[in-house]
Structure formats: C-alpha cells, structure tokens
Amino acid sequence: MSSESIHHGQQGVAAASSHDLHEEHHHHHGEESFISKYVFSQDHKMIAKQFLITGMIWAIIGGLFSVIFRLQLGYPEMTFPFLEDIFGKWAVGGRISNEFYYALVTMHGTILVFFVLTAGLSGTFANFLIPLQIGARDMASPFLNMLSYWFFFLASVIMFSSLFIQTGPAAGGWTIYPPLSALGQASEGSKLGMDFWLVSMAMFIVSSLLGGLNYISTILNMRTKGMTMTRMPLTIWAIFFTAVLGVLSFPVLLSGAILLLFDRNLGTSFYLSEIVVKGEILPNEGGSAILFQHLFWFLGHPEVYIILMPALGMVSEVMSVNSRKPIFGYLAMVGSLFAIAILAFLVWAHHMFVTGLNPFLGAFFVLLTLLIAVPSAIKVFNWLTTLWRGNLRFTPAMLFAIGFVSLFISGGLTGIFLGNSTLDIHLHDTYFVVAHFHIVMGVASFFGMFAGVYHWFPKMYGRYMNNTMAYIHFWVTLVGAYLIFWPMHYAGLAGMPRRYTDYSNWHSFNMFADMNRFISTVAMIVFAVQLLFVFNFFYSIWKGRKVTTKNPWGSNTLEWTTPIRPGHGNWPGEIPEVHRWPYDYGKDGRDYISQIEPIGEGESHH
Amino acid sequence: MANVMSVQRNKIHPHKFTLWVGIGSIIMMFAGLTSAYIVKRSQANWTMLEIPGIFWASTITILLSSLTMYLSVKAFRERNMNRYRSMLSLTAILGLAFLVMQVIGFLQYKSMDIRLVGAGSNASYSFLLAIASLHAAHVFGGVIALVIIARKALSSRKRSYSSVPVEVVATYWHFVDILWIYLILFFSWMK
Numbered sequence: 099m100s101s102e103s104i105h106h107g108q109q110g111v112a113a114a115s116s117h118d119l120h121e122e123h124h125h126h127h128g129e130e131s132f133i134s135k136y137v138f139s140q141d142h143k144m145i146a147k148q149f150l151i152t153g154m155i156w157a158i159i160g161g162l163f164s165v166i167f168r169l170q171l172g173y174p175e176m177t178f179p180f181l182e183d184i185f186g187k188w189a190v191g192g193r194i195s196n197e198f199y200y201a202l203v204t205m206h207g208t209i210l211v212f213f214v215l216t217a218g219l220s221g222t223f224a225n226f227l228i229p230l231q232i233g234a235r236d237m238a239s240p241f242l243n244m245l246s247y248w249f250f251f252l253a254s255v256i257m258f259s260s261l262f263i264q265t266g267p268a269a270g271g272w273t274i275y276p277p278l279s280a281l282g283q284a285s286e287g288s289k290l291g292m293d294f295w296l297v298s299m300a301m302f303i304v305s306s307l308l309g310g311l312n313y314i315s316t317i318l319n320m321r322t323k324g325m326t327m328t329r330m331p332l333t334i335w336a337i338f339f340t341a342v343l344g345v346l347s348f349p350v351l352l353s354g355a356i357l358l359l360f361d362r363n364l365g366t367s368f369y370l371s372e373i374v375v376k377g378e379i380l381p382n383e384g385g386s387a388i389l390f391q392h393l394f395w396f397l398g399h400p401e402v403y404i405i406l407m408p409a410l411g412m413v414s415e416v417m418s419v420n421s422r423k424p425i426f427g428y429l430a431m432v433g434s435l436f437a438i439a440i441l442a443f444l445v446w447a448h449h450m451f452v453t454g455l456n457p458f459l460g461a462f463f464v465l466l467t468l469l470i471a472v473p474s475a476i477k478v479f480n481w482l483t484t485l486w487r488g489n490l491r492f493t494p495a496m497l498f499a500i501g502f503v504s505l506f507i508s509g510g511l512t513g514i515f516l517g518n519s520t521l522d523i524h525l526h527d528t529y530f531v532v533a534h535f536h537i538v539m540g541v542a543s544f545f546g547m548f549a550g551v552y553h554w555f556p557k558m559y560g561r562y563m564n565n566t567m568a569y570i571h572f573w574v575t576l577v578g579a580y581l582i583f584w585p586m587h588y589a590g591l592a593g594m595p596r597r598y599t600d601y602s603n604w605h606s607f608n609m610f611a612d613m614n615r616f617i618s619t620v621a622m623i624v625f626a627v628q629l630l631f632v633f634n635f636f637y638s639i640w641k642g643r644k645v646t647t648k649n650p651w652g653s654n655t656l657e658w659t660t661p662i663r664p665g666h667g668n669w670p671g672e673i674p675e676v677h678r679w680p681y682d683y684g685k686d687g688r689d690y691i692s693q694i695e696p697i698g699e700g701e702s703h704h
Numbered sequence: 705m706a707n708v709m710s711v712q713r714n715k716i717h718p719h720k721f722t723l724w725v726g727i728g729s730i731i732m733m734f735a736g737l738t739s740a741y742i743v744k745r746s747q748a749n750w751t752m753l754e755i756p757g758i759f760w761a762s763t764i765t766i767l768l769s770s771l772t773m774y775l776s777v778k779a780f781r782e783r784n785m786n787r788y789r790s791m792l793s794l795t796a797i798l799g800l801a802f803l804v805m806q807v808i809g810f811l812q813y814k815s816m817d818i819r820l821v822g823a824g825s826n827a828s829y830s831f832l833l834a835i836a837s838l839h840a841a842h843v844f845g846g847v848i849a850l851v852i853i854a855r856k857a858l859s860s861r862k863r864s865y866s867s868v869p870v871e872v873v874a875t876y877w878h879f880v881d882i883l884w885i886y887l888i889l890f891f892s893w894m895k
Contacts, residue, residue, distance in 0.1 A: 307729055353733050367825065367826075
C-alpha cells in the first residue's frame, strides 16, 4: 500500500498523469533490491516472466498427470509397481484406482484450463505485450498487477497442496457439477480436496479480475501519442477482448462457486434435492443441479475464448511479421474477434443439450453456436491470404503459427458437429468431444503460446532460443497432436464414452485397445518433447545466442524500438510517437516501416 | 518530459476507469446471483420471503452514509479539511452501523423460527443470506478503504491535494449503496 500512497502524493503535487510514477521508477532502476526486482516486482515484464514460469511448472505437472492416466488407458492389463511407490494407496499393485483416475483427470483439466492456458498464456502475454506494444511505461496500476500475480501464486499454492491431502484432490471433473461435488460422502474427491479447489479458484478469480481490470484500463487509457485504436497490433485487440470476457464472466463463476460452498458447508439446498447417498436420505429439498450448470457454463464458454483469443492475436502478429506482408483484412480480424467475444456469452447452453433443456430453446443455441463458424472462417481466410505469396520465413514461431491455423481448422470443423443438438445426443460425453476440445482449445492455444514464446523470447531475455531443438519440438508436437487426437474421433463416433478407466471388458469398445495403446505411446513421446522445450527455454536464458540488434525480426511494432534489455519504464528517453499502423511490410518497395516512422512525402496513407 | 505528459489523453483518470470496470464485474456477480434466484423461484418448493423491518432501517442508514460521503468529497474540494475528516468518519460509522443492522436482521429470523441454512431451510432464505452477506462483504471493503483514506487525511507528514483517491472511494461507496437498494427492492418485489 505504501507505494500506492507515495504514488498519489506525487501525483497530487505534480498534478500530472500517472505516467510520472513510472518515470520515477525508471530513474530508481539501478537501486532495486533483489526482492523488489525479482520477487515483489511491479515491472510488467518481470510479472509476465513470473506468470510464464509458474505456468510452465503447472504445465509439466498437468501434462505428467495425463501421462499417468494414459498409462492406465493404454495398458489396462499391465501393472506399474513404480506407481505404487510414488502414489501409495492410490495405485495399489501398480494399478491406478478409480478414485485416483478421476482425481488425475480433474486436476489435469483444472490445471491446464485455468493455471496454464488462462494465467500462463494470457497472464504472460497481456503483461508483457500491452505496455510494450501500445507505448506505455507500465500498466495503469503496477501495484494491482503485482497483486494479480501473487493471488495467482496463492491459488497455485492452495491447489498444489490439495494434491497431498489424505482424501486426495477434487475428483468431480474440472466442471465440478453438483450434487457429486457438493456432497462429501459421495466420493473421496468431494471431501476436503473440493474445498481446497473452491478456495483456490476463488483466489484465481480474484487474480484474473485484478489482471483483467488493469489490461482494459491500460489499453484504453495509456496508449502513446498517435496510437489510435485502429493502429494497435492485433495482439492487443485480442488481449483486450480476452480481458473484457474475463471481467464479465469470471464473477458469475464466483457466484456459482459461493453457492456451492454454502451447499457444502452450511447445509443449504441451492443445488441439492431429494438425494439418497449410501442408503442415507439427505434432508435437502428443492434445489436444482441444473442451476449450477447455467452459472458454470456462463463462465465456462467464454473461458474457452479467454484461452483461445490471445493465441488468435499472437498468431496474426507472428504470421504477418514472418510473411513480410501486411495482415490481410485488419478490420475484419478485429471485427471477427469482436463477434467471437459477443457470441461467447450467447452459446453456453450448448454444453447442456442433454440436461433436459427445452428443445425449442436448444434450437436458438444451435443457431448461435453455428454462427461462431462465420468469424472463425473469416480469420482462417485472412491468415491463409496473409500467407499467400508471402516472403515466408520459417522461424519456429512462424511454424507454430501455421500449425495453429491447421489445428484451428481441424478442431473447428468438429465443433460444427457438436454444435448440433441432435448430433450431440449421440456424441456428448464421448471421445469425440475429448478430441474436439483438445485440438481446438488445448493444443491450438498451446501452439499460439509457443509461437509467442519463440517470437518474443529475444525481447524477454535478450537471447534467442535454440532453433534445432525448436524445430524438433514443433514437428513432433504437431504430428503427435494429430496422432493422439485424430483417432479419438473414430472412437467417439462409435460411441466410446469418456471417464472410464478400463474398457477391456466392454465388448463394444475393446476393439479400440490397440488404438488406445498407440495414443498413450505417442502421448508419452509428445510429453518428452515438451520437456525438451522447457530445457531449451531455461538453457537459452543463460546460454542462448545473444541478440545483437534491437529489432531482430524486422518488425514494425513498438516493443522492438526499446533497448535490447529494456529496464523498468521500457524506453530510456521519451516514449516514441506512433505515425502508422503496425503492418507496413513490403510497402513501396521497403521491407518494413516501423510504426514510429512518420508518413513520408507522397507515401500512400493508411 | 513535458512532451510525454501532454501525450497522455487522459479524459478519465486510469484509477477511476479501473474502478468502473471493476464495478461492471461486481454487477455481473450480483446479476448472476439474482438471475439464479429468479430461475429457482419459478421452480417447485419456494417459500415467500418475509423481510424484517430492520432491513428498511439499514437501507435508510446506508442512504444517509452516501449523503455524508457526498458532503465529505465536497468539503475536500473546498479544502475544508476538518469537515472532510468528520464527514468521512461519519460515513465509516454509518457503514459499520449498516453492517451491524444486517447482522441483527438475520439474527431476528431465529426468533421468527425461520431457518436460513441447514436442514429445513428453504433456498429462498439461503439466497437472501448468501446475497446479502456478499453485499455486506463489499460494504466492509468500503469501510476499510474509508479508514485508509481517513488515516491519510489525519497524517501530518504527508499532504495530499489529489482528489482522485477520495473520488474513487466515494464512487465505490455510492455504488454499494445503490447495489443494496437494488437488492432490497428486488427481494421485496420478487418474494
């Protein structure tokens, strides 16, 4: 709080804008202690790195969980004694218990959706890119920004410690539907682990809200001179819509979670009605479990776009830079992001087609869901036309951007199947759904994140990542992602349901045993290659090839006008003024024209 | 440097803007809760709410506190620091009084033999308790903010002439006031 009060004091005396604060910080830069520089930092670039590295640790944990349950799915008849050594009673005899399997998938989903792809992805790049790309010294409130990270850290500590409690972590699926999640006696994972999950998520929501408030406020208020909204890079537009979605939808999840906490701990009946558990008749009456699903998916659906949209923005930016061409249809790109953001709030019930939803109501949700295909198709068209006859540079970031488009198309097409309420009766809760959302939301967003990391790593650490390792990482991950998830579509179309630990005695589906083993093998290889990426990342921080020019990619955006290793405050002198949009590549015979270069005599205006 | 400053096109102070976005987010939370209430109300097993008179008294209290908050900002702008401090303290006291009345209101249900939570409770009263407690938590946050800026005003070491922190707290305070009026009207119409 003290820095905030100093802040206000200075502002009052100087009667100046909040930018003065950052000027002050900048001059003090040399005196920063280890704690204020690396731990309780208020520098957006350091906070971004904190989000990224915390996210990477979570990604390893979440990924490892998937490897463990894929072992069970791929080799149901085998035993793995080392699992018992590690997990004790959860894997007696080297076989994963049913309770433990559910705990693993629940934590895999929770960790990847929230801790990696929400905090790790948008937390990292929103923090890193917003001030650098709009020309600001820091966020609107660096203090709130720091709090946002530390609430995320607190949420992480709570969630991590839930892995070690005796009854295990939450195990009711990442969607924590009541009544299962509301009744401790219903399953081991609904005991203390569920309370940890809810408290951790409450902290996580606070973190997201503090971050989101700051992103919106910074983008709208702190742009440098000349940086009109339509001169912003598409990354910033994407992050802006992401933040708006988060600020409007996370509070609703909080409402749902609070009512669930009441039901769990105070014996209320918001979600519970006429239930018998293990022969015991519960006193709860009049509750509605579907109510929770409405509250949950009102966040849950925007959440998938919160995950995806930063990737959409970064892919656009990386692709334009490495095609040496302007992005095709800039305004159409912004408009389609806007359309996706609006539609995100109007489609939540397509997760609930088989809950007994009124079929006439369902028809509207089908229509609105299928409408998402329109902005998505516009984006794909624009990416392909950006690549068309471009002067392509296949940097690792560019490869991941192109890979993203491929995954976005494949995963998006299966969304058209699932958006139909009639087809959904057959497909819901099958491996078809698993394949769909892993490709379009999981792997695709990871590709956007990898594109971002490889592209902006030189700006983050002043060094390059190793290209050979990056190319191995890309090709194995792309091929692996298709080999893992493509076959799941067939199993899903055949009706193979999710959430079972063992299909070997189920005659309808044991024909997929070989396929399951194949998927598990590929999953382990792909996981190993992600560890190669992590190694490459940390190795390159200290040993990577040094960046020698300010603008290694020949990019137009403002972050490449800062020094190679910018201090707190980003620009040593004045913040540059912006004179043009960020996509003047190959214009009038010039390879690229930075945003800070004034419009020349007789130059065609944009 | 002067050039850099003039570059900022600050129509609204970033902290005030951040507060407005935050208010939007709080509105979404209460919109979620009151919509859940409406959905639940249309289903079977719903008890009509009885609202004790003290909730109307607390409504008047929080309305008065908004008035004193307004007067205190006015005094700050006129640099009448004594009045500013006393009005600010009065606002905080009225805020605390509001919170006490809310607690008393919920304790009264016990004597009316109505259960808010646990076995035999009805979702209608549980909703009232959940929503009103969340609102009370927001009021409590406002009281803490009031105490912080009041302490700053009492400190003789630092002098602050910026009205931004005061205005931010005042906006938030008026917001939780309006939020309560919405809630009490909502509960009395949507019994």
